Each structure stands twice: as structure tokens, then as C-alpha cells.
Amino acid sequence: MTRYLIRRLNLFLATSLVLFAVLFIVTNQFPVEQGFALTGILSPSAQQIAQINADFNLNSDSFDQFIAYLHQRLSGDLGISATSQRPVAEELASVLPASFELASVAATLAIALGLPLGVLASLSRHKITQHTIMAITLTGYSIPVFWLGLTLSLWFGVQLGWLPISGRLNLLYEIEPITGLILIDTLMSHSPYSVSAFIDAILHLILPAITLAVLPFTVVVRITRSTMITIMDQTYIKAAEARGLHTYRIVLRHALPNALIPVIKSLGLMLGAFVSYAMIVEVIFSWPGVGNWLVSGIYQRDYTVIQGGVLAVALSIIFLSIMIEVLHTAINPLSRKELYDSN
Amino acid sequence: MTQIKIYQGGEIPSLTRKIWHTFADNPFALAGLWAVVALLLLAVFGPLIAPYSAEYQDPRALLLAPSWDAAGTVEHFLGTDDLGRDIFSRLLHGAHLTFGVALAIVLTSLVIGFIIGSISGMMKGLKASILSHLLDALLSIPSLLMAILVVAVMGPGLDNVFWAVGIALTPQFVRATHQAIHEELQKEYVKAAKLDGANMIQIFWYVVMPNVWDTIIIQTTLGISAAILDIAALGFLNLGAQAPSPEWGAMVSQGVDNILTAPWTVTIPGGAILCSVLAINLVGDGLRSALSPINN
């Protein structure tokens, strides 16, 4: 098992290296002066120019420049944002928790609602239930996320007025950012309005989370349904039935653990689309996360912001997909069989 | 003398015919197929049958409601937007952009991805693993991030979207082909063919390919729907097709300003995107269920 983990770590390092290389090549292609692209300082003084040349090895060949680039980025220097003049690393640290919060709430919602519905769809014998669920999931899978967000904010936010449609928290509340996760911060703050701030934060979270959760929800329902149908035909389920076990016991203890394995694998495959959708949802609902920050960076052609944002998002995708793969191997005893065979 | 059929012999249909029959038995899949054919025709002939051109602005008919509303007229069948442009004509002109570019992207990615995937799938060793590391890195950059990078380098525009979405979609085809071929090579009949004396190319063409093409077809339908959604999303964010273009995502972003007074400027292009992606997904689903008995 340790050998497998070391191999995965190896993969993570190798893929990250390739990512840095791609970013380096792209940075050199930006249609601006190289010093500006790397650090974000618009008109550097002579001393700053010398510093930049030294840090990034701009006078040597490409390979040395790449090493210097790697060294700079890994030590935390992501440059300065040209629009706000603050260090990119600092801005990144303030927007990442917001995205993380939105993504995790949406993912939890999708799995918590999708799994039971998928199991129900696979066990039910009525044609109408099956067709309805398939129709709903297919529509959810095909709907453009920006249109869904606009329509939901139009109905619930404007016409019915139930839910707010932008931002994370009403501006009247002043909450200190301790962890960056607003649900925890509101509960932990000492202000007398902490509970109502918490409720307000949840209200702000509902619409973006629902919009984002639609895609993973449909994927989970469809994959769970098809896996459960395959599994219920297997011999061991028939043998368990022949022993007289009740259906719910068979489903919960035997079928569902077997079904979770392909579901987790497919969640890992869906990660890229999920991140794209998360960025669009953030733009529509003005959610102050990485996606919103990155898109406003591209509108204003802020090259250091673009580099920093792409780096952060791509690295987290690589990390998450490796984590999901490790989780998939850990809960699947059959993979140990393959590990023994291959070792 | 013609053969007199006395026994009710069972006619065993060929594989393609069987797939077609299973596909056609599913009414949703068939409806999807009709819709896809209609979309293809619109993408090719749309600009010819549109009543107005995409940029024609009628200053007397600003923000006209669609024809089924009391305030609408039949000349502007789906209403007009805030500059007086007919939405129906813009939809038809835009079909050619959204749908056509998506098809072009998918075809290019398919060809390139298939070639790279087959080569890497059929060979083993260090070169294959380097290629797969490179692919994993590219796969971890979703299409939106790739588009941002491309726009940062080359500026916005629909042809840059072609590159962005293409570069983001090709690794998926490569990975799908690579995995499918890799799985096929583990099967016993490949070993049997090798023992018969087939070389690598013959094994690839006669043994591996016929079993892999169904995965590729399903991946293609998934790719087309993903490409349409990505092009529309980039148009919406003004990173792809720019403002006066009739591309459907750009139409949605141009209509957002008037969403309260004239919601049809947002709903109708969005509905068009929904319908086209739905049609393709119906066809993809139908194909998958028609092909699955063969896989089992």
C-alpha cells in the first residue's frame, strides 16, 4: 500500500512539473514585456529591473529561466496584481476559501440527494418513475449553467424576492475572516448578530449552490442507477435473496457498497467540468471566489493574476483527482487483488 | 425456381442493422436524431432562410415581445432585442456559429486524439508513460481555464475559442482511446491473433478497432455536447464570440441587461442551447443503450 501511495505522490509531482512547464511556456507568449508578465510591476525602476533579471535569470537560456521561474513560484512569489497592487498570493488566500465553500456545499448536496434518487430509480418497477427520473436527469445534464443561474436568480431573487442573488453576506454585517469559510466565521464571531449573520450567509449560499449542484446531481443519479441495475443482477445478490434477507438489507449492506466504487470513479472524471461550472456560477452570482477573481483578471488583462489563478485551480484539480483515485483504491478491496498481481 | 420457404427460419440481422433496430425502437433517441438532423440543416442553410440579416436593426421595433404575446407581431417571430435585431434570424445565423464550430472542434479533436491515443495505446514503456503524464496535466486544465490562457495570449474571438476548446477536448479523446485500446489488448483473442502471426498493424485494424469504435462514438457525442456548452459559456463571458455576434451564448449575455423588462432575449437563446444539447444527449443515450448488449 505504501508503494502505491509513493507512486501516486510521484504522479502528483510529475504532473505538477508539467503544469509549471506549460505555464512557463504560456507566460513567455503573453503579448507584453516579460518582466511585467512575471511580476506585475508596470514601470519598474532600474533597481527593480536588476532584481527581476536576477530572480528570474532572464539573461540565460530557457532552461535556466525555467528553473528560476520554478524557484520563484514555489517560494510563494506570485507577483503583484497590476490592478489592485496587492500581492497575488494574498489575494489568492482570501478568495480560495470562498470557492472551496461553494464547491463543497454543492458537491455534498449533489451526492446526498443523488444517491437515494439513483437507488430508487434502479429499484422501482414503474415505467413512469423510471422515465421521469431519466427525463429530469437528461435535462439537468444538458442545461447551460449560466442560463440556469440567470433563470433561478430571476425567479427566486427578483420576481419572488425570497433569496439574495449576489455576494456572500449582506454588507451590513461585519464578520472577521478567521478561517475564510463564512459559515464557520459567522458562528465563531463575537458580534451580537452572529446567528442572523449565519442565516443570512446560508440564504446567500442557496442559489449558487443549487445551480452548481445540478450537474453532479444528474451524473450521480445516472451512474448510481446503472451500476445498481448491473449489481442487482449478480449472483451474490441472488444468493443473499435465497438466504431470505430482506430487500432493504440487501440494498444497504451488499449492493450499495459495491455501487459506490464506480460512482466515486466517475466523480473523479467529472472534476474538470465541475470546476468550469463553478467559475461561471461565481461570475453570475458575484460570489467572491477564485473563478470570479480570475475572470475579472482576464477582462483587465492582469497577467500575474491569470498565472496565479490558473496555477491554483489546476494544482487543486490535480490534487483532488489523485485524492479521489486513492480513496477509490482504498475502499475497493478488489484493487488490492490487482496490486498483489502487479507487484 | 425460387426457394419455397417452408420453415420459419430465423433471420439473424447483421450487427449494424441490429444496433439500428434497437436504437430506432427507442422513441426518444429517434426524436433526438431527427432534432440533430434538423440542427445540422439549420447550421448549413440557416443564414439562407433567415428573414432578416443578423445585424439589421429596426429602430421602430425595439424590445418587441415574441409573436405569441399580445404585443408581438409575426414578422418578428421570436421578438427583437434592445437594438431592434430580430431574434429568430439571429438564432438561425448563430446556429451556424455555435453548432458548426462545435462540430468542427470535435472532428479535429477526434482525429488528432484518435491518432495519438492509438499510438500510445499500442505501445508500452517509457514513451507511453511520459505521454500519459503530459495528458494528465492537460486534462487537469478544464476548458474554461484553457480559454482564459488562450485569450490572454491571443486575444478574444471565436477562432481562438476553437483553439481553446480543441486543446481542452483532445486529451479526453486521447485518454478514452488509450484506455479502450489498452483494455482490448488484455483480451485473449489478441493473444490468439498474435500467435497466428499478425503484426501490430493488423492486430490494431482487424482485432482491436472493431471493438473500440463504439466507445469512440459515445465519446464523440459527449464531446459535441460539451463543446456546445463550452462555446456558449465562453460567448456568455465575452471571452469567445464578441458582442454583436449572433452566437447563442453571446446573445444571452447581450440580453442580460434587459432581463427584467424583456426576459425573452435571455430565455430564447438559452432554450435553443438547451434543445440542441438535449438532442445530442438523447442520441448519445440511445446509442449507449443500443451498443451495451454487445459489450455484455
Next chain:
Amino acid sequence: MPLLDIRHLTIELDTPHGRVKALERVSLTINAAEIHGLVGESGSGRSLLARAILGIPGHNWKITADRMMWDGHNLLEMSSKQRRNLMGSEISMIFQDPSSSLDPVIRLGIQLIEAMPAHKKTPFWRRTKKRKKTAEKWLHKVGIKNTEKVMSSYAWELSEGECQKVMIAMAVANQPRLLIADEPTNSMEVQTQAQIFRLLSKLNQLQGLSILLISHELETLSRWCDQLSVMYCGQIMESGPTLEIIAQPYHPYTKALLGNIPNYTGSVAHKSIMPTLPGSAPALQHLPIGCRLGPRCPEAQKQCVNKPNLCHKKNRYFACHFPYNKEQCNDDPTPTR
């Protein structure tokens, strides 16, 4: 009174080619503490019969029978809940591929403990421990020595023989009256097969367990079974005590099956052709009318398009118009469908 009494069971399936009678007027009688063998080629509908007895039909099956009695109770009139209670407590089944009959992601110990009977009398804090001890006791009884290793491993880590013994332990732990064994030794080597059959025979003698042993090998069944039923293509051809059937078969199909067994005594000439029936078993969509052996039978004549009734002579049953004991079936032939 027989333990299981089935008379004229018919199972109809809905296929794309219409309604097909997969099993046609099958009759079976099993007494207590008897090993009853059911022999037939693959595709003759033996597993369908087993599932119908057990009570797990497929969803497109239509089951009709004149009589289907279990220990005096009518199985056809029972609600599904009562059938469920019967399953596992009085009738159990073991399947063909033992390693795929066990859940691959759960350790065997947990599955075993789940299959053990719930002791209602022990207080609940001692129940799991008691069930674990019962599980180990049953593992010893079926012949597995190192229970710790078996209980902590997964299904794919053990050999087929060990898996089948675990399945038998799970099946008989609830002290059923009838065990249906659907080709239990299909994928095993000869020594393991012998072990399994000896175990089944021991259970039959010590606990009075009736066993319905389904197989396609006549040799094995003739060694271990008291009674034998021969099935072909969804119809029962012959039934009766094993020794008498082997010594003097009445039905042409039984004679052909016996003739298929290679003659190892050396009295047959080198390279002589082995006797078989011409043709092969018909597919579901092309079933013959009347006696389904008709097209292949060496004794077939025009009368065979009417299905023969099951004749009863002493303690043997046979369904043939032209059996080898030269006595005609006395009942009127049933009209064709």
C-alpha cells in the same frame, strides 16, 4: 407424506418471439432425508425449476401448477412474505460459481455471521459473539480447519472448494429441511468435488437433510443419489430409484445418456464411434410440439407429436409412448397446444 410435491408445473416466459413454455408439465416428488438428483443438459430448465421451488421467480415468468405442496402447505397460495420466511429457514440453495455467490467487498466472516440464525433467547450484548461461535462451529462441520484465516479473507482470495464449503455452511446453518444444490461442483477439480459430495452426503445422513442435486453429469449423480429425475428441454422424461434406472432405463433419452458414458472396460474396439443422439437441443424459439425429444429420438413415431403423460409403474415414472419395457402408457395422450 412427501416433503415437496410438485405436479404439472408449467413456467411460461415472455420472449420477443412470443410466449414460450420453458417448463412444461414438470412433476417432482422429494421425500424427507432423500438425495434426489435432477439430471439434464444445460438449457433444459433445471435452474428455472430450482428458482420456482425456492420462490425467486424472474419478473416475466408465469408459473402455473396443478399442485405445489411443501410439507402439506400449498406454495401457490402463500403470500410473498410467507414464501420469504420459508426461504432460508426451510429451503436453501447453493449456486454454481461459489466465489461469485459471495459479496466481493465484504469479508467472509461478516457475511457468515449475517447468515447465522438469530438467537432470540440470548441477551443482545452477547448475540454477536454467540453468532460468531456458531459460525466457527459450522465452518468446522463443513471441514474448514483454519477458521480465522477464512473468516478474515475476501471471497476472491479463497479457492473454489473453500468458497463452496462456506456457502454450504451458510445454507445449512438455519437447519433447513431441503437444500437445493444447483451444479455445486461445476468449476472444481475432482478431489474437491469428492469432498463436497461427501460433505453433502454426511449432512444428509446425520441431519436428515433432503437434497435436490442438479447436475449434467450422470455418473456423479448415480453414485450419490437415491432417486433420479431425468429432464430434457423443460419436460421430465423419467424418474425413479437410481439403481433401477441405471440398470434398466425405460426412456430412450435415459438410455442415450447412459450410452454417452465412455466405456472404460476395454471391451469396445479402438477408435469406434461413441453413440450419441443425432442433432442438438432445440432453441427456445423452435421447440417441437408434443414430446420435445421427438426429432432426435431413435424410437420416435407419428404418435409422438402428442405429448405423452407421465406413466406410473410400481415406483417408476416415465413419459414415453414407446418405452423399453414394452408397456404402453395407459392414459390418453394430452391434446397438443
